[in-house]
Amino acid sequence: MLDMTPKDITERSALRINPAKTCQPIGAMYASLGIHNCLPHSHGSQGCCSYHRSHLTRHYKEPVVASTSSFTEGAAVFGGGPNLRQSLKTIFQVYKPDVVAVHTTCLSETIGDDIPSIVRKAQEDGIVPNGKFVIHANTPSYVGSNVTGFSNMVKAMVDYFSSRDFGKSTDVNVIPGYVDPADMREMKRMLAELGLTATVFPDTSDVLDSPMSGSYEMFPKGGVTTEQLMKTGSASMTLALGAFASESAAMSLESKCGVPFTVMDLPIGIRSTDRFVKSLLDLTGQIKPVASMIEDRGRALDMMTDMQHYLYGKKVGLYGDPDQVIAMADFLISAGMRPVYVITGTPGKRFEDKVKTLLGNEACRCVVKSSADLFYLHQLIKSDPVDLIIGNTYGKYIARAEDIPFVRYGFPILDRVGHGFFPTFGYRGSIYLLTNIVNTLLDRIDRDSPEERFELVM
Amino acid sequence: MDSRILSDREKQVHVKGDGPFSMNCDMPSLAGAVSQRACVFCGSRVVLYPIADALHLVHGPIGCAAYTWDIRGALSSGPELHRLSFSTDLQEKDVIFGGEKKLYSALRELIERHNPNGAFVYSTCIVGIIGDDLQAVCQRVSQETGIPVIPVQSEGFKGNKRAGYNAACNAMFELVGTRPTDDISPVSLNILGDFNLAGEIWIIRQYFERIGVQVVANITGDGRIDDIRRSHGAALNLVQCSGSTMDLAIMMERQYGIPFLKVSYFGVEDMADSLYRVANFFKEIRPAIIDRTRELVRNELNRLYPELERYRKDLNGKKAAIYVGGAFKAFSLVKAFRLIGMDVSLVGSQTGTEEDYKELYEITDPGTIIVDDSNPLELSNFLEEKDVDIFVGGVKERPIAYKLGVGFCDHNHERKEPLEGFVGMLNFAREVHSTVMSPVWRFSPRRVSQHVHNERSLKAV
Numbered sequence: 001m002l003d004m005t006p007k008d009i010t011e012r013s014a015l016r017i018n019p020a021k022t023c024q025p026i027g028a029m030y031a032s033l034g035i036h037n038c039l040p041h042s043h044g045s046q047g048c049c050s051y052h053r054s055h056l057t058r059h060y061k062e063p064v065v066a067s068t069s070s071f072t073e074g075a076a077v078f079g080g081g082p083n084l085r086q087s088l089k090t091i092f093q094v095y096k097p098d099v100v101a102v103h104t105t106c107l108s109e110t111i112g113d114d115i116p117s118i119v120r121k122a123q124e125d126g127i128v129p130n131g132k133f134v135i136h137a138n139t140p141s142y143v144g145s146n147v148t149g150f151s152n153m154v155k156a157m158v159d160y161f162s163s164r165d166f167g168k169s170t171d172v173n174v175i176p177g178y179v180d181p182a183d184m185r186e187m188k189r190m191l192a193e194l195g196l197t198a199t200v201f202p203d204t205s206d207v208l209d210s211p212m213s214g215s216y217e218m219f220p221k222g223g224v225t226t227e228q229l230m231k232t233g234s235a236s237m238t239l240a241l242g243a244f245a246s247e248s249a250a251m252s253l254e255s256k257c258g259v260p261f262t263v264m265d266l267p268i269g270i271r272s273t274d275r276f277v278k279s280l281l282d283l284t285g286q287i288k289p290v291a292s293m294i295e296d297r298g299r300a301l302d303m304m305t306d307m308q309h310y311l312y313g314k315k316v317g318l319y320g321d322p323d324q325v326i327a328m329a330d331f332l333i334s335a336g337m338r339p340v341y342v343i344t345g346t347p348g349k350r351f352e353d354k355v356k357t358l359l360g361n362e363a364c365r366c367v368v369k370s371s372a373d374l375f376y377l378h379q380l381i382k383s384d385p386v387d388l389i390i391g392n393t394y395g396k397y398i399a400r401a402e403d404i405p406f407v408r409y410g411f412p413i414l415d416r417v418g419h420g421f422f423p424t425f426g427y428r429g430s431i432y433l434l435t436n437i438v439n440t441l442l443d444r445i446d447r448d449s450p451e452e453r454f455e456l457v458m
Numbered sequence: 459m460d461s462r463i464l465s466d467r468e469k470q471v472h473v474k475g476d477g478p479f480s481m482n483c484d485m486p487s488l489a490g491a492v493s494q495r496a497c498v499f500c501g502s503r504v505v506l507y508p509i510a511d512a513l514h515l516v517h518g519p520i521g522c523a524a525y526t527w528d529i530r531g532a533l534s535s536g537p538e539l540h541r542l543s544f545s546t547d548l549q550e551k552d553v554i555f556g557g558e559k560k561l562y563s564a565l566r567e568l569i570e571r572h573n574p575n576g577a578f579v580y581s582t583c584i585v586g587i588i589g590d591d592l593q594a595v596c597q598r599v600s601q602e603t604g605i606p607v608i609p610v611q612s613e614g615f616k617g618n619k620r621a622g623y624n625a626a627c628n629a630m631f632e633l634v635g636t637r638p639t640d641d642i643s644p645v646s647l648n649i650l651g652d653f654n655l656a657g658e659i660w661i662i663r664q665y666f667e668r669i670g671v672q673v674v675a676n677i678t679g680d681g682r683i684d685d686i687r688r689s690h691g692a693a694l695n696l697v698q699c700s701g702s703t704m705d706l707a708i709m710m711e712r713q714y715g716i717p718f719l720k721v722s723y724f725g726v727e728d729m730a731d732s733l734y735r736v737a738n739f740f741k742e743i744r745p746a747i748i749d750r751t752r753e754l755v756r757n758e759l760n761r762l763y764p765e766l767e768r769y770r771k772d773l774n775g776k777k778a779a780i781y782v783g784g785a786f787k788a789f790s791l792v793k794a795f796r797l798i799g800m801d802v803s804l805v806g807s808q809t810g811t812e813e814d815y816k817e818l819y820e821i822t823d824p825g826t827i828i829v830d831d832s833n834p835l836e837l838s839n840f841l842e843e844k845d846v847d848i849f850v851g852g853v854k855e856r857p858i859a860y861k862l863g864v865g866f867c868d869h870n871h872e873r874k875e876p877l878e879g880f881v882g883m884l885n886f887a888r889e890v891h892s893t894v895m896s897p898v899w900r901f902s903p904r905r906v907s908q909h910v911h912n913e914r915s916l917k918a919v
Binding site for chain 1: 550
């Protein structure tokens with residue numbers, strides 16, 4: 001009964017069914033949580049904040065705090081200035097964060113609240129204590145997607161904090177993209193392994209994967225500090241991982257502080273991690289990566305080669321946020337799989353161009369689409385099925401209706417655990433992803449084998 | 459009051475026994491507070507969502523539809539149309555030039571494909587600002603398609619969740635009275651304010667069937683458009699869940715003279731009381747109903763009590779904290795905890811009224827903290843201070859409990875077991891028991907030190 005998708009595809013211009021994206025503010029809220037002692041603030045109605053917190057909580061299984069301007073009808077008519085002012089008062093009196101990261105909503109954007117001038121006035125009036133910061137990003141929900149919101153808030157970190165005043169250093173900035181805490185943690189581990197001093201921002205590790213301590217910390221110990229953010233302006237370069245989530249902050253940092261940048265795919269899969277590591281090696285002047293990293297790579301490769309015949313030629317329906325999907329498509333292709341439907345809800349022709357380039361000659365046999373939704377993906381799969389679906393939790397309806405194996409990947413994952421702890425980044429991440437993919441395919445073979453072909457050793 | 463409560467919130471927290479009872483509530487949250495509350499849209503969406511054969515179209519940017527896509531386990535025995543996510547996904551150009559055209563074609567396309575028995579179109583913040591004429595578009599589509607297409611005035615900023623309940627009731631009231639009522643028995647009722655989470659309304663309906671009462675419409679759990687359209691033919695409305703459907707009951711009383719009873723199906727006392735009140739209502743025209751109800755309650759209790767006793771033994775004297783959306787649920791929870799021998803140390807709600815809190819004050823023990831529109835910091839402080847064994851709440855409260863090393867029971871959208879009815883009480887006891895008695899909390903740092911302390915004092919004895 002849940003399957004109400006007709007096979008035939010018709011043109012839809014007015015309607016989104018089963019979206020493969022969500023709105024900007026949640027991305028901004030998530031990015032803000034990657035600043036140490038920061039309270040994200042939603043300048044809009046109470047519901048926005050409540051929905052974002054609930055959604056993030058369901059994905060990370062962690063408390064997520066954020067405050068809201070609690071718009072009322074009066075605010076919607078006369079402007080939300082007084083609400084934001086009162087909010088800052090309440091926040092600094094009671095919760096005492098170092099930073100308040102304000103993001104807007106469709107409501108406050110449309111009525112035209114000018115956040116910087118409201119905040120400036122509050123600062124002049126002593127509402128913002130000395131040494132405390134209020135930053136902001138414009139995140140209208142009717143433009144872009146959750147990824148755009150993330151990107152805008154990361155750019156705000158640069159615009160508000162990055163400074164030329166700290167001279168020049170050999171440090172590196174890494175903008176890890178809209179990824180889970182485990183990936184940010186793995187990124188820091190890899191950078192340390194290569195002996196690099198780097199600032200990873202935002203950084204939600206130790207914020208949204210904090211250990212059970214027996215007490216509730218409103219501001220867990222993780223997150224990039226304001227001091228670190230200021231010093232990003234003195235770094236030797238910025239690596240922006242994932243064009244959609246990270247490029248605009250890197251560009252802003254270049255124009256503000258003259259820090260050159262490189263945009264790369266997320267280091268997901270062996271090929272992409274190779275490119276990432278190589279650029280770091282070029283930077284440090286090392287010729288070879290450290291032994292431990294070579295061994296990790298070898299182990300990932302070992303699994304991929306051991307299992308290649310289960311992977312080769314398998315058709316995959318892949319969807320999610322653009323940076324994740326691009327990197328995963330690359331990984332799948334390199335493992336011999338065929339991502340035949342590659343879809344994101346986020347708008348951007350750049351996504352389509354990039355994926356088509358990766359697909360090369362195969363591109364003409366595949367469907368690559370931005371601004372699409374899962375209803376459309378389901379229609380594609382109904383016309384011509386795939387062997388595996390990879391994407392966030394919402395794919396489970398399609399997987400069930402069409403009886404197709406399903407690997408959860410991306411944001412949000414609302415019905416499984418582990419994604420907060422195991423990285424998808426780097427060679428170790430490749431092992432985790434391959435394990436999931438191969439085991440899911442093997443489970444299916446077990447389930448479907450007739451008795452005489454049901455095998456102990458696979 | 460202590461420093462851990464926002465100074466402006468002092469009047470929204472009361473400790474029973476600390477002076478005369480007074481409570482400020484039903485007021486907007488303090489801007490800047492980390493409130494657990496939601497908005498008008500959320501209120502409307504939760505009430506109407508379980509109507510399974512309706513088309514639910516969210517007119518706004520994608521977020522409002524994305525966050526309410528199949529998050530509420532409101533089960534349907536038939537159609538599942540309510541579980542899909544439909545949105546007009548408004549873009550910048552729509553915000554500038556208006557979204558009416560888009561809304562019109564979205565509605566036409568969806569109605570043609572899914573043949574729903576009715577449609578609800580939810581207004582969101584942005585629609586309230588750009589001024590799309592929802593009423594006009596809905597009317598036009600309704601005329602063209604022949605099904606009711608109803609605008610829900612649920613702009614997020616127009617109040618809190620309660621205002622959303624009201625908008626939902628107004629929307630449903632447009633349906634009421636539009637279908638014939640010929641085959642409805644004089645001994646009949648509508649169930650209002652039950653959302654069939656985990657199949658609860660099926661339990662309640664079955665009780666009424668057993669005592670010979672016809673259920674006309676489920677409002678809204680496992681609900682159907684056509685049932686609501688003829689719900690004015692029922693003799694009685696039963697209203698559960700604080701605010702959510704009370705407005706509809708009042709409107710139906712005014713317009714159709716249908717009386718209503720406020721009931722609750724949580725806990726043994728309230729469940730039995732609800733059935734008896736229904737029986738009393740119909741006893742003039744159906745005298746046998748009293749005996750049938752007594753028999754039902756007796757049978758259920760005979761089955762329930764011995765099983766409950768098993769859990770009660772372990773749970774006796776353990777401490778509970780409650781923070782839920784509506785206060786009405788809190789009343790029943792207080793009583794339910796008492797039945798399994800537990801003490802309630804904290805009880806609060808997002809949207810309670812003064813009357814609600816007075817009642818809570820009456821039924822709780824001295825020392826119980828009563829709180830309105832709380833926040834994580836406050837809640838976690840109270841949980842720690844009272845050293846509770848279980849916290850009952852919703853999705854945002856769950857991880858707070860777990861971080862503190864406290865058991866948790868979801869009494870909200872995400873409950874997986876039916877908690878209503880007599881069987882629900884048993885499920886509730888089992889859920890509470892399984893989380894309170896789980897050995898995992900022993901590893902929590904706070905408990906570890908208590909554990910060591912206890913063992914030492916034991917040895918000293």
